[in-house]
Amino acid sequence: MARRNTLARVGRIYGVLFSAFMLAPMVVVLAASFTGEGYISFPPASLSTRWYVEVLQNNTFMNALSFSLQIAAITATASGLVGVLSAVVLVKPSFPGRTFLVSLAMMPLTLPHIVLAIALLQLFGSLAIPSAPYALLMGHILITVPYVLRLTMTSLGGLDPRLELASFTLGASRSYTLRHVVLPLGLRGILAGILFAFLLSFDEITISLFTALPGKMTLPAEIFSYASQGSDPVIAAASGLMIIISAVVVIIIEWWFGLLRLILGDEPAKRGSRPAGE
Amino acid sequence: MAKAHRTSLLITHAAMLLPLLVILGFFFVLPLGIVATTSLKEEQTFPSLAQYLSIFTDGFYLEVMVRTLVIGLVTTVAALLAGYPAALLLVFSSSRWRRVFLFIIISPLFVSVIVRTYGWIVLLGPTGPIASLFPPDIRPRMLKTEGAIVIGLMHIYIPYMVLSINSAMAKIDVRLLRAAATLRASRWQIFKDIILPLSAPGVVAGSAIVFSLSMTAFSTPVLLGGARNKTMPFLIYQENLVLGDWQSGSALAIVLLAITTTVLAVVTIASSRIVNKVGG
C-alpha cells in the first residue's frame, strides 16, 4: 500500500516536471514579450505591452505576417482542393492502385524539409523560372496535402456506404450525392484538415528560409533572421504574436473537431444513420 | 451503356486525381531526381562519384557528419529516457488527467519550431532564468553549445516519441495486466515482462522518427549551436545557398536523405519483426 502511494507520488511529480518542461519555452517567450525593459529578462522586471505596439508598428514584421497569412491561406486552399478531390477517389476500396497512390502521397512527410527545399530551388533554377514565391508554395502544399488527404479519407471512409447507394436509388447522380451527402458528412474532418494545413504552413520555417527572398519573408523566417543576430524583446513579441495566432487556430480545431483526434488520428465514430437504441 | 458509364467514371476519377499526381510528379519526384543527378556531376563530367568521394574523405565534412549523427543519437536517447515514463504515466493516469497531459504534450506541436527554439534561446541565454540561478561570475555558457542543440531538439521532437510509445502501450490488453496481477506478479515483473516488450514497437518507431527529424533539423541547431557547431543541414545550406556549389550541396543532401531513409527502412522492417515476435 505504501509502495503504491510512493509510486503514484513519483508519477505525479514526474508529470508536473514533464509538463513544465514541455510548456517552458512558450511560457518564457510570452512572459518575456510583456517586459517593460529594453532587454530580455525572465521573469520580466516590469510589465508592459510596449513590444507588441512596437511589433505592430514594425513594417518588416507586419509585411512578413501578412505574407505568411497569404501563403498559409493559399496553401490551405490548394491542399484542401487537391486533398479532398483525391480523397474522394482514393477512399473507394476498389480503386486500382489505391494503396500505392496513398503511400506515394504520404511520402513527402518522411522527406526532410531541407532536402525538399533545395530540390525545389534546383527545379525552378533548371526551369529558369523565378522561384519566389512558387517554390515556397509548392513546398508547403506538398507537406500539407498528406494531412488533408488522410483526414478526409478517414472522415469519408467512416461513412456507411449504403448512404451513397440510398442516394443513387432516389435518382441522385454521383456528383449530386457527393455534394449533398458525402461531403457534408465528411465536412468536419475536411475542414479540420484544411485548418491544420493553414497552421502547418503558417508555422513552417525551413522551406520558408531557403526559398524566401530578402524583403519578402514569412514571419517565422523573419524571426529566425532577427534571432540569429541577438535576442531583442521585439522578437519575443513577434513570437508571442505567432503563439496567439496558433492558439486561435488550435482552439477552433479543438472546438470543431478535437485536437487529440487530429493528431492521434482516431477513427471517427461512424456517422451513418443507426437505429436508436430502444 | 454500362461499359460507357464505367469508362466515363474512370475518366472522372482520373481527372480528380490529376492535381495530386501533377504535384507529386512535378514537384516531388522530379526535383528529387534533379538533386540526385546534380550530385553525380563533377564540373561537366557525368556521372561521377567525385562529390561523394570528397564528402567521405574530407576531414571537415566527416567531422560535421559525425557531429550530426552524435547529436541525432543523443537527442533520441534523451527523448526516449524522458519520454518513456511520460508515456507510461499517460497510460496509467485517470482519463481526465490523461486528456490534460496529452494536451500539454501535443499543444507544442502547433507552435512554430522557430518560436519554441527562440524560447530556448531565452531560457538558456546569459540573462535567462537558468543562468540567473548561478552567481554572476560562475554562470555557465549554455547557448552555442552542442548541449543546447540537444535540449532544443529533444523538446521539439519528444511529443512524437511519447505518442508513438503511448500508442503501442494503449494496444496492450488490460486483461493481460490483470491476469499477471492475479498470478502474483510484482509491479516490476509486470513492467519488465509485459509492458516493456509490448511497447517495444512504439519505442523503435518513436526513436526512428526522433532520430531522423533531429538529424535533418535546420533552424534549431543553427540558432542554438551557432556557427561553431555545424550540422549537416547547415552545411547543405552553406554549400547550396552561400557558396553556390549545388553539386556538392546536392551530394550532401542525398547522403543525409540516405541516412534517414535507411534508418526508417531498417526500423520499419525491424518493428514488423518485433510485432510478429511479440504477437506470435
Place this chain on the structure above:
Amino acid sequence: MIEQSQSTPSRGVSLRLTDVDVDYGAGNVMSGFSLAVHPGEFFGLLGPSGCGKSTTLGVIAGFVEPSRGKVLLDERDVTAASPQRRGVGVVFQSYALFPHMTVTENVGYGLRVAGKPADYRQRVASLLELVRLDGKGHRLPRELSGGEQQRVAIARALAVQPELLLLDEPLSNLDARLRADMQAELRRIQREANVTTIFVTHDQEEAFGICDRVAVMNRGRIEQIGNAREIYKRPASRFVARFVGRTNHLTGEGTGDRAILVGGHRIAVPEAVAAGKSYDLFVRPEEVMLAETAGEGNSLPAKVVSIQEAGPHRYYRVETAIGVLEACRSSKADVDFGSDDVYASWLPEASTLLDAPHG
C-alpha cells in the same frame, strides 16, 4: 392517403430475372438465376445469411451488375441501367437515413434531386401521413426510435414513386413487439402505395407473416417458390424442409411399394417408392401423435426423453427404435406424459417424401 393512391394509380410492375450470373471475380456467386414477381405482389426472399439474397437485391436495384442474364421490369430491360434510372426504391437494413438531414429533408430528397416540384410540401406531408409520422418532420434521424426511422426510410423510398420497392431486412433492427406491429404496418403501406414489393429476410416468420409468396434461397439458388402453406406443407427440397419450421428428418431405403426401411423398420410413406433407392422423409412435430396406445399409420413405441416449453406449444423429444423424434402438442392439453412408455404415431399422408440428394 386517399389522394396518394389517386395520384398514383397502379404503379405495381412485374419483375423478371432471367438466367442471371453474378461473379465477383472469385467464382460465381449466382448462376442461371431466374425469378418472376407479379405486379402488385408482396414477395419474400427468404434464406440464411450468405444464401445470395443480398446479391439478388443488388442485381435488382442496380448495385451489382450481372455478368449474364437480364433484369426486366414490366418486360423493359433494365440490366444495364444505373440505380438512378431503374425506378426501384430501397429500404436498407440499417435504413441509411441521411444523418445530417431532418425527416422532411430525408423524405423529400428524391423530389429535390429531380428539381423541387411545386407541390413539394404537400407531397412530403402526405408521405409522412402515410407512414404516420406527421408532426415529426423537423426531427433528425438520431432523435427518432428505430421503428420511426424505418418508417422514414419507407417514406423516403416511396417519395419518388418507385415501380418496385425492395425491403432489405427492414425489421431486423427492431425489438420483437415492434416487429409484429411493423409487419401489419408494412402490409398496409404497401397496399396503399400499391407498389410491387420484394422483402428480403432471414426470418421465416416475418416472410410468411407478410408475403403473398416467398422464394426460399440457398447457395445462390431458389429452392422453392410458393405461399407460406405450400412451402410448409410441401417442402420441395431437403434444405427447405429443414430450414422452414421444425421437422423430423428420417432417411431410408425404398422397399418397392409404399414404404421405406429406416434402420430396418418399415415406415409407410405417402407414395410408391423404388426398391433400393435412398429417400428423405420429413414429418412435422405437430403431425406426430403421442398416446398410451398404438395409433393409426406409422406407430412406434417411444419413451419421453425431454420436454421443451414454447409458450402455446410444448415439444416432446421421444426415443424410438428409429431414433429420437420430436412431437409438438398444444400447451392446453393437460396430459403429462412424463417418462411413461408411449406410442409415437403419424399418418403417412402427413409426411413429405423426397428423393435423397446424391452424395
